[in-house]
Amino acid sequence: MFLKKKSYSIILQSQSNRVSSKINKAVKITRVYSALKHLARSFRFFSEVSSLALLILGWHFVSKKVPSFLLPSPLSTLQETYKTLFSTEFLSNALLTLKRSVSGFLIAFAVTHILVLSSMYTATLKRFWSPLILIGLSIPATIGIFVTVVMLGSRGPIALIVVIIILTPLLYLMLYPAFQNISKNLTEMAKVYHFPRRVFLRYVIVPQLAPYYLSAIRAGVNDSWKLAILAEVFSFGDGVGYQIFQYFNLFSIRQVLAWFISFLAIRSLLNMGCFNL
Numbered sequence: 427m428f429l430k431k432k433s434y435s436i437i438l439q440s441q442s443n444r445v446s447s448k449i450n451k452a453v454k455i456t457r458v459y460s461a462l463k464h465l466a467r468s469f470r471f472f473s474e475v476s477s478l479a480l481l482i483l484g485w486h487f488v489s490k491k492v493p494s495f496l497l498p499s500p501l502s503t504l505q506e507t508y509k510t511l512f513s514t515e516f517l518s519n520a521l522l523t524l525k526r527s528v529s530g531f532l533i534a535f536a537v538t539h540i541l542v543l544s545s546m547y548t549a550t551l552k553r554f555w556s557p558l559i560l561i562g563l564s565i566p567a568t569i570g571i572f573v574t575v576v577m578l579g580s581r582g583p584i585a586l587i588v589v590i591i592i593l594t595p596l597l598y599l600m601l602y603p604a605f606q607n608i609s610k611n612l613t614e615m616a617k618v619y620h621f622p623r624r625v626f627l628r629y630v631i632v633p634q635l636a637p638y639y640l641s642a643i644r645a646g647v648n649d650s651w652k653l654a655i656l657a658e659v660f661s662f663g664d665g666v667g668y669q670i671f672q673y674f675n676l677f678s679i680r681q682v683l684a685w686f687i688s689f690l691a692i693r694s695l696l697n698m699g700c701f702n703l
Contacts, residue, residue, distance in 0.1 A: 530589025562595035584661035604638030
């Protein structure tokens with residue numbers, strides 16, 4: 427009996443040793459995996475920072491070879507950017523530009539849905555919209571601004587109209603395939619199993635449309651503020667684009683870069699917060 431108990435204890439101890447060794451191996455593997463993951467994140471951050479550092483370094487060397495009124499040094503530009511970024515003049519103009527770009531994007535987004543849904547409803551409307559979409563894609567932004575300024579004057583809603591005209595065809599090209607490529611098999615399966623409308627939209631339609639919508643929203647938002655600034659250059663008496671154009675007429679490249687970098691910083695923060703880029 428004593429020998430049996432001793433043998434049982436030896437077996438249990440050996441099994442516990444095996445289990446503990448496996449746990450230790452799992453812990454080591456987990457630590458190695460977390461270390462590699464952290465290293466990959468560090469390498470990614472280093473790659474992003476190194477590209478910016480290389481850009482600033484090239485800027486510094488070029489600024490040494492040309493006069494300062496043509497290309498100021500990065501340090502003096504960053505100092506001017508810091509002053510501009512926290513000035514009330516910049517904040518008020520930046521809010522106006524953001525308001526125009528966001529309003530134009532939202533209107534273009536709504537118009538795009540009208541065109542897409544009507545095109546899906548009947549092929550006649552699709553053929554009707556096709557020439558207009560093609561014309562909208564062919565119009566350069568500067569030409570659209572010039573024509574709009576001539577027609578409505580420099581104080582009209584130029585930014586809204588330009589953003590709508592330029593963005594609507596682009597959003598149409600990105601969203602129409604989303605509705606066109608909805609899987610008919612999944613739709614028929616949902617009908618066979620009598621999915622509720624809420625379940626059908628959440629688990630069948632939305633997962634198929636989401637990638638297209640994310641791409642369209644990202645591209646539309648990024649293009650809207652560029653178009654709004656370009657429209658402000660030629661039309662408005664305020665906004666970031668107008669201020670950049672005014673400093674350009676004064677040959678103050680440092681102020682031009684400071685306003686551009688300041689607004690770019692705000693847009694980058696908004697992109698990182700909304701799209702996690």
